[in-house]
Amino acid sequence: MSPEDVLRPLAVIGGSIVVTLVLVRLADRTLHRIDAAHPETPLWGLLRRCRRPAQVALCAALLRGAYGEAGLRPVEEHGAGVGRALTLVLIAATAWLLIRAAAAVVESSYTRYAAGARDAARVRRVRTQVTLIQRVVTATVILVAAAAMLLTFPEMRAAGASVLASAGVLGIVAGIAAQSTLGNLFAGLQIAFGDMVRIGDTVVVDGEWGTVEEITLTFLTVRTWDERRITMPVSYFTGKPFENWSRGGAQMTGTVLFHLDHSAPVEKMRQRLHEILQECEDWDGRSWSLVVTDTTPSTMVVRALMTARDADTIWTVRCQVRERMIEWLRTEHAYALPRIATAPAPLGRRAVRRDGDAEPAG
Numbered sequence: 001m002s003p004e005d006v007l008r009p010l011a012v013i014g015g016s017i018v019v020t021l022v023l024v025r026l027a028d029r030t031l032h033r034i035d036a037a038h039p040e041t042p043l044w045g046l047l048r049r050c051r052r053p054a055q056v057a058l059c060a061a062l063l064r065g066a067y068g069e070a071g072l073r074p075v076e077e078h079g080a081g082v083g084r085a086l087t088l089v090l091i092a093a094t095a096w097l098l099i100r101a102a103a104a105v106v107e108s109s110y111t112r113y114a115a116g117a118r119d120a121a122r123v124r125r126v127r128t129q130v131t132l133i134q135r136v137v138t139a140t141v142i143l144v145a146a147a148a149m150l151l152t153f154p155e156m157r158a159a160g161a162s163v164l165a166s167a168g169v170l171g172i173v174a175g176i177a178a179q180s181t182l183g184n185l186f187a188g189l190q191i192a193f194g195d196m197v198r199i200g201d202t203v204v205v206d207g208e209w210g211t212v213e214e215i216t217l218t219f220l221t222v223r224t225w226d227e228r229r230i231t232m233p234v235s236y237f238t239g240k241p242f243e244n245w246s247r248g249g250a251q252m253t254g255t256v257l258f259h260l261d262h263s264a265p266v267e268k269m270r271q272r273l274h275e276i277l278q279e280c281e282d283w284d285g286r287s288w289s290l291v292v293t294d295t296t297p298s299t300m301v302v303r304a305l306m307t308a309r310d311a312d313t314i315w316t317v318r319c320q321v322r323e324r325m326i327e328w329l330r331t332e333h334a335y336a337l338p339r340i341a342t343a344p345a346p347l348g349r350r351a352v353r354r355d356g357d358a359e360p361a362g
Contacts, residue, residue, distance in 0.1 A: 095145035264336035
């Protein structure tokens with residue numbers, strides 16, 4: 001074995017690795033300097049996450065173009081296989097790089113928009129849209145990369161003509177088989193751009209109250225108040241009614257009902273409610289009231305109304321009003337609490353035993 005047989009593969013392979021490391025290092029330092037010079041946008045800092053896929057893609061491209069000059073005997077004997085393997089690595093690394101770059105651009109755009117926006121509802125809407133757009137881009141890149149990798153095999157290229165010839169039949173079969181999946185896919189796009197529901201919205205679905213935590217192309221996750229996760233197909237939200245407490249503004253109005261005796265001091269309760277709300281930090285001061293909404297032969301229903309800035313704080317306000325009002329009634333006006341009227345059993349009547357014989361009274 002001559003020195004050339006050793007030096008040539010070392011020069012080709014080692015040179016490709018060195019060139020890759022140098023170029024990627026230079027690009028990373030350049031992005032670092034640009035990021036330091038422009039702190040108003042996180043794009044350049046996020047693009048630095050592309051170092052690893054860039055290294056793999058560049059190294060695979062250099063080796064793919066120069067592996068024939070390495071002079072390695074295995075390469076000479078299996079040149080087609082080595083070239084195909086490097087091509088597959090190059091395609092996969094390029095797809096990885098594109099996904100990372102797209103994620104950096106999307107995240108940077110959303111961060112800049114959220115930093116300057118004042119409308120929280122619009123921020124949630126943009127967040128939902130960019131998240132679904134990123135998922136669509138990722139799925140598209142993966143599909144294209146997978147198709148490109150399959151087409152590197154001659155057998156797949158030969159089968160491509162017959163596949164295209166029967167594309168109509170395959171499309172019909174695939175459409176029927178994937179009807180539910182495609183329905184969820186289009187429903188996800190409709191949710192993203194129709195502004196029906198957004199990440200962070202407070203919703204009531206099937207009697208469960210929670211916050212929309214994640215929206216994908218096929219399913220939606222709702223986090224309930226007790227930390228449970230409800231996963232539902234997105235087509236549910238386009239085909240069935242649901243409550244969205246955040247649409248049109250996050251402000252909420254809540255009520256507390258008191259079942260009290262008819263002698264309850266309604267006017268004093270009204271004054272006490274105002275005092276409680278003024279001491280409550282979560283009350284937004286927009287509105288409040290206390291009225292009698294219903295009566296029964298033994299009680300009356302008093303409704304206290306209050307407002308808050310969102311669904312979470314209205315729950316806190318309602319609990320505080322309920323606790324403090326009941327405590328005030330118990331200590332200051334105990335007579336106003338509901339009572340069960342009882343009467344002594346009448347005397348002098350004859351009781352009847354289970355066997356039907358009468359027993360003498362008294």
